[in-house]
Amino acid sequence: MLADKYLRDELNKFAKYVIQQSRSNLTKGKKNASKELYNSLGFTDPTTKNGTTSFSFKMADYGTFQDKGVRGANAYYADANTSGSPYAFKSKGGKRGLKGMPPPKAFDKWIVRKGIKGSRDKSGKFIPRKTLQFLIAKSIFDKGIKASMFFTKPFEAAFKRLPDELVQAYSIGLEKQIQVNINKKWAR
Numbered sequence: 001m002l003a004d005k006y007l008r009d010e011l012n013k014f015a016k017y018v019i020q021q022s023r024s025n026l027t028k029g030k031k032n033a034s035k036e037l038y039n040s041l042g043f044t045d046p047t048t049k050n051g052t053t054s055f056s057f058k059m060a061d062y063g064t065f066q067d068k069g070v071r072g073a074n075a076y077y078a079d080a081n082t083s084g085s086p087y088a089f090k091s092k093g094g095k096r097g098l099k100g101m102p103p104p105k106a107f108d109k110w111i112v113r114k115g116i117k118g119s120r121d122k123s124g125k126f127i128p129r130k131t132l133q134f135l136i137a138k139s140i141f142d143k144g145i146k147a148s149m150f151f152t153k154p155f156e157a158a159f160k161r162l163p164d165e166l167v168q169a170y171s172i173g174l175e176k177q178i179q180v181n182i183n184k185k186w187a188r
Contacts, residue, residue, distance in 0.1 A: 007053055008046040014158050015043040015055060021154030029148050033113045037063050041151075059151070069147030072140070073101075081147035089141050101141035104133035111136070 019041050026032045040060035046053050069082035073089045076082050089101065111132060118127045127135075 008048070010162075011046040011053065011055055014162055015046075015057065017158050018057070018151070018154045019043060021158075022151045025148070025150035025154065029150060031066055031148055031150060033110055036060055037066065057151075057155075063151065065145055066148050067151045068149075070145040072142050072144030074142045076144045077146040079147065081149055082144065085144075085147060089144060102137045104130070104137040107133045107136045 022041055023038050026038050032038050037060050040058065040063065042058045044055050044058070046055040065087060068087060069077065069085040071082065071085055071088040076085075076088075108129070111129060116132065118129055118132055120126055
């Protein structure tokens with residue numbers, strides 16, 4: 001049906017806008033060190049089955065943590081977005097809790113990409129990269145991850161405009177379908 005085609009076209013525009021703005025937010029927010037999250041953003045094409053049109057967004061698993069934030073085991077960033085996060089680091093796990101501290105090894109390539117050099121401690125000894133990895137992991141475990149809302153903000157902004165655009169797209173498609181049916185009837 002033509003109405004479904006116009007509806008799918010409008011949902012495609014919606015999804016493309018959300019992805020484009022989310023990628024822009026990652027870059028502006030300097031959350032794009034490896035480009036893994038940036039490149040993982042996508043969506044499935046809208047499909048209609050049994051009169052229901054649906055689609056979904058895709059991103060790397062850790063994208064949700066970057067977007068919503070994670071409360072630390074001992075403190076968290078004092079903004080409304082992070083404090084309301086459904087995720088938290090906990091020493092013993094629990095409901096929606098991320099058990100234990102992130103693995104320090106996970107920060108090795110990130111440290112290199114960010115150009116963080118080992119420094120010296122108070123006594124003048126050089127701090128090796130493995131120690132630096134541990135200190136970063138421990139800091140993230142204690143303080144958490146600040147919510148960036150890189151995906152949520154564009155999604156909500158586009159979603160507010162969506163109902164009017166969907167109604168318009170669906171009515172245009174329905175109108176064209178009625179016209180096609182009328183033309184078929186008179187052509188007989």
